[in-house]
Amino acid sequence: MNVTDIDDKIIAKANQMKRMYKDIAQTFEKEFFMDLKDLGISKPNIVLRVTENMDLVIDFIKHLESKGQAYKAKDNSVYFIVNKDNYGKLQNIGDWEDQEKKSDIKRNQMDFALWKSSKEGEPYWHSPWGTGRPGWHIECSALASYALGANVDIHAGGIDLRFPHHENEEAQSCAFHETSQWVNYWLHIGHLHLKDSEKMSKSLRNTISVQEMLKDTKAEVFRLACAMTHYRSYMEYSKELIETAQNVYKVYKSLIDSCDDYRKGYLKANINNDVLLKILCESYNNVHKALCDDFDTPSVISTLNQLVSVTNSMLHTTSSSDHHQNGLSSVTAVSNFVSSTLSLFGVYYNDTASSSSEDFIKVMNVLNNFRQEVRLIGIQNKDKDVLKICDNVREKLKDSGITVKDYGKLSSWSSTFLNAAVTRATFSEKLMVLLRDGRTLIGYLRSVDQFANLVLHKTIERIHVGKEYGDIPRGVFIVRGENVVLLGEIDVERENELPLMEVSVDDILDAQRKEQETKQEKQRLLSKALKERGLHLISDLTHDDMF
Template sequence: MIKVYNTLTNEKEEFKTLKPNEVSMYVCGPTVYNYIHIGNARSTIAFDTIRRYLEYRGYHVNYVSNFTDVDDKIIKASQENNLSVNELTQKFIEAFYEDTDALNVQRATMNPRVMDNMDEIIEFVAALIEKGYAYPAQGDVYFRTRKFQEYGKLSGQSIDDLELGASSRVNDNDQDKKEDPLDFALWKAAKPEEISWQSPWGQGRPGWHIECSVMATKYLGETIDIHAGGQDLEFPHHENEIAQSEAKTGKKFANYWLHNGFVTIGENDEKMSKSLGNFVTVHDLLKEVDPKVIRFFIATTQYRRPIQYSQKNLDEANNNLKKLKTAYENLEYRMANALEGTDDESDLQAIKDKFTEAMDDDFNVQNGIAVVYELAKKMNLYSEKETVFAETIQKMISLYNQMLSIFGIEFGKKEFLDDEIEALIAERNEARKNKNFERSDEIRDQLQEMGIILEDTAQGTRWKKK
């Protein structure tokens, strides 16, 4: 029985889905104006690991994670880089896929974008106005926070405490437009030279919070199983999502709220963030560190706990990963002289049960990986035996790979050197030059089987790994 810690109730609860053997899961994705940093990757990897475990336990997971491609930061970055908003966001969406593919993150079932859902956003806001939960004000539209009586139930804050903080946060211009300092923007009137859309309230663009409510309910339904994201999104973003969604539908928005802990950096364990300028981008780190090490470093800390980013901790992850790989290689090597048949491997089921018990407890990967180390030790001992059996080796390796795949780690998958890939591309280019298109196509197919995607451009052939 899987138990998850629900931020909404501050308790571990038995996990029960709306539909048998199906999970609807929405994870707040990145705002695409820069490369993702390790803190962003923490959320992406944590919930990919949870998704993988749910699939391991037999669930079909409909996993939706959005791209925020309309935002103040995006508009500012587009102006600074002399790019259109579309050009800027497309660049960093492609970079996101490149970096997360390298970290062996499974792609979402769907990555909806704000710009592609503008009609639905406008309809959602209009419905809230019609129900009396929102009001237009000089081209903006605000949500009447106080009207939603359960506001604060996720973050555990009272409306009175929130009011004290809100009055000091709003600027004079916003204060003049709002009925109440606690009210938040659903729609923002356009400023000169900004990207905007026509709406019943004039030219404008959506507020940040509304987009996730719209895309979660549009693609997953009015009530979903899991809504997840970083701990910093709990308030106000997720609190506002609940208010908007439940005010519109009259239904519970999400049954389980999961929030991952921060990545900290430095002696004072500061939260890593773009606003503090203390971040390390995944794009840069991948140039120096094996992506498997980064993945393992992040995936083996329970999602609610903080992770301290340091070279020491990366080195420790690298050493542990090498030990796990050595255990795999030691046992695989013995396959060459293994006898047919099997000997007693009854304790493999006990190891599998122990792993499931650990992971069922709110996805406790630290206890889960301890079971993997236990199996690695058993594999090393077995590989040293004078007589080994092929079926036993296969069962050990199969269980080992199943468990490690939940952490996004795969051994035995052939890695191809860049030099090999470049040599094949050079041969393909020569074949094309000589109009030997049959050979050219053969090489392209071979590269595809190796997980290499080719892009023929005016400047030559570029390649990347899937």
Template structure:
């Protein structure tokens, strides 16, 4: 990171500068212009992405999980749909006021506390099938990098040391503050005792008695929260980042302060080209989910009552920028959507295997594929509109189901290739979004399970045909009982005339 010692403020107005480079064809909401802007990346061979990671002083809740899930969905879209080589970096804040307070209250050493909750965080991420970042940077392992950035800000007169020993960023020496969010003028009655301005923020906090600290040219202390992300992101990506992401609650002051100090550090008018912020998760008829409101639900509690795929579907059904309402009804809808897709896949396979014989209008099917694919492309290029993608898939599945379950049967062995095309479109889109609805093994020996189910299905099929031929109601009721009991175990039996099939 090279910078001039005579670094000065370069801008007077809050403007977003459209970057030069490769136009991805995607439009993303821009919190500075308040419009959707073309996503242009500096280098078409790779895209830089930085995410603000967790402060590991407590267990994560599903509000955190929804943020990381939605960012994971966007990353998958960029990588798998638009074929962009995305390089992702995340920090872990393992020293902070909250961590120190929790350590003191629980009488657990800081390092032991942070290691415990970081391990729990990654376990949650894995169980939710959220991809881990390519690079993970812990604050305590990169203190020298952070101190170097603070020293450079001191040299270019963008930071100062107050009487209490703390180093503050001088907002008054930077003329483009308030870029990401409108900020009202400060009230002189709330001036801080040691700061030049109440808006100045700490880069290096002077150590208090008994607290963890590191040595520095300005005395013993530890880094402030905002400088951590700026220093670590700049260390990996340099003076410019394509995408910086986090929850909407981080836009101010965290991201605002990151942008200000990083622009000052690199003598640039723009450090991050695109900010992506996810909406809050709300409980039904309640405020946002947060630890301060004491209304949180842990990830483990969530997964005790639902599946990771159902939670992902719920996140897909709500736009990443919008607040997401978490309720039993909403989760039930997400679960129903998933089951409809599973049933659709099974129906298509039964058609292709000859268990369902119907006339298919190839021209109508071909048009359906074309229209659906175009809508999906338009939705994903329009600020990652996943709710529209889900709606489009639902309509597509419904239309094909109506055809395949119609009474217009035929005896021809020919099959419509468009059913295969539609099935592939649905599977490919769901897989790209992180939903794998392919067959899951129900035991360690998956092949044994399949073999056993085939034997059971064939036996029930023969018993059912015997009951039909002899008009034996008792045999037919027994077959229905087997089907009902297997459904309770997640296995679906379907009868197609004289033939039966099963699916999970």
């Protein structure tokens, strides 16, 4: 993520409040990352601030200038040269003859600033063109190119940034990397509106802060509300929208609870296993198709609603039969599929297990202490009836999976099912997953569906080079079953005993790059030696079985 900590708006705000621009930028950055945390959004793997990487920006501009793609004007600012061959991918420019008119300073009125000469009262940096600061567009291109290179798969931003910001980014980055396409996919996100209002904007003073919103609304409910609207459409924030999302959230929660009750045998129902599995497979295909079609999340929610409705109708068709086992596979599969699909949107329902387990422990401690005191009174008074009642309580708790042990005047308790519940709630099933492409993931298991697709939480990608390793945070990670080569549970108590040394992400990536270069050089020399002998190297034979 690029943090723009210097631009026109920040300077204007600092002058207005008579504060340093850095204080303004740091205040809003801190607030932003706090909001991310409270919304359950993973922190970016890489955070680059413009003012901490000014040398990268200056080098980027120098490179464009050396290629004849930029020029210094008489106002001592540097401008990018815009023409119809390198511009207009994201926006229809119209008549280029009208656009290519000269201005007093620029060669072409469409040319945009890469470096702005310093003005009185503004922060500045030294450069080959004199003191000044970077333009907004070049900041993003320089830092993104540093982190991601000459090609970016997905670039997201608000719909209002499509032009000119993203258009300018694409133009200058293509020129820098000498390519016809820098970004493969642009995701332009619709604005958040208040009901019967324009987009939310601090300048319009019609905003609701994230913290204000979270006072009345769970983060998961807001996430569902967002998923109910396509990302390219504007979203109208209203009480009605949140209430609708809240109801959907409750319906999903009710289904997952009912499925759990059915599996435990508390709920007797007529489940048509074949029919439910058929509908589940159709739902899986529809969800996959919708997500592949420009992340059509409203269609995903619609598909889930239909699946939940059918499953609920079966679960609540009561049955006196004891053969509820017939539908276990389909009901379990539906529950896992709904949970794993919602986890893609950051909506989880098993988090409540942790607080429920804590409450259960508190209640059991109170009950155990009460029984212990009553039993002590029975011992002191030699009252057999009281002691018999205490024994009966112990036996009844045993039937519920709770073991009570008496040691003289003291008593203790343990639960056979509590450990499993706490394990699921705290995600202590730490797994290592080796993927078909050779990557190694380590994370906590969230869920697994009937197709062996895994949802990992707090995931890191571990890179090994020799006896060194580095971890890249990946947050919530979805692993398709067919991509798994090896899966194993990590012994967390012995995890730190490995004879490996952890290094920074930058260091391990650099070591990995050097290792790859060494392998490629060896491959080149081997290929050359074989060629001199009239032989050809078949590269596929050099691959490991996992590939």
